[in-house]
Amino acid sequence: MLIEQPPILYRALYPKAIWRIPVPNKKTVYLTFDDGPIPEVTPWVLDVLDKYNVKATFFCVGDNVRKYGYIYEELLKRGHTVGNHTFHHLQGWQNRSWTFLNDTQQANELIHSNLFRPPHGHMVFPQPGLLKKKGYKIIMWDVVTRDYSRYMNPEQVLENVKRYTRDGSIIVFHDSLKAEVNMKYALPKAIEWLLEQGYTFELIR
Numbered sequence: 001m002l003i004e005q006p007p008i009l010y011r012a013l014y015p016k017a018i019w020r021i022p023v024p025n026k027k028t029v030y031l032t033f034d035d036g037p038i039p040e041v042t043p044w045v046l047d048v049l050d051k052y053n054v055k056a057t058f059f060c061v062g063d064n065v066r067k068y069g070y071i072y073e074e075l076l077k078r079g080h081t082v083g084n085h086t087f088h089h090l091q092g093w094q095n096r097s098w099t100f101l102n103d104t105q106q107a108n109e110l111i112h113s114n115l116f117r118p119p120h121g122h123m124v125f126p127q128p129g130l131l132k133k134k135g136y137k138i139i140m141w142d143v144v145t146r147d148y149s150r151y152m153n154p155e156q157v158l159e160n161v162k163r164y165t166r167d168g169s170i171i172v173f174h175d176s177l178k179a180e181v182n183m184k185y186a187l188p189k190a191i192e193w194l195l196e197q198g199y200t201f202e203l204i205r
Helices: 042-051 062-067 069-077 097-111 127-133 154-164 177-196
Strands: 028-034 057-060 081-084 170-174
Touching: 028 042, 042 069, 042 177, 057 062, 062 069, 062 097, 069 081, 081 097, 097 127, 154 177, 170 177
Parallel strands: 028 057, 028 170, 057 081
Antiparallel strands: none
């Protein structure tokens, strides 16, 4: 549970970040994808979302947007929102703050979004404050499916969605090669289950 649904103490490290967005009197979830876009996975995700008439928010790696701009334009065309996931997928605690911020700004030249999610959720002081000063909303998550993990099987990834999702949950999948097998099994089944439970899917803006 420490990974799948971050505890209060971990959330307290980033008090100005958004972890969950409950809406009064409405069962709402926010489907998000990290690390794309890539041609091997993202188009498949877009087709699945179209099938169920679901919109999502994609936190894109700037270098992937540079290489696969046509896929990036397609996800915008289909009505999804986008966020910044740095240009080179940098982890905050492994890089100097100015390097981390400059990499984010480089990605923003292509992505043009005030939504930001740090790779792996890792930042160190003063990175959150610097990002806020630049106008970014830091979007974390309430449920991480762990579809990227080689220690998880597809059924376990789906179970993470069923076990931890609640009203207002921001749910993370990955449109990446390392998550492909788990995600391609779990995503459609997760969407079907969430719809059966009465959830509506909203975009993060």
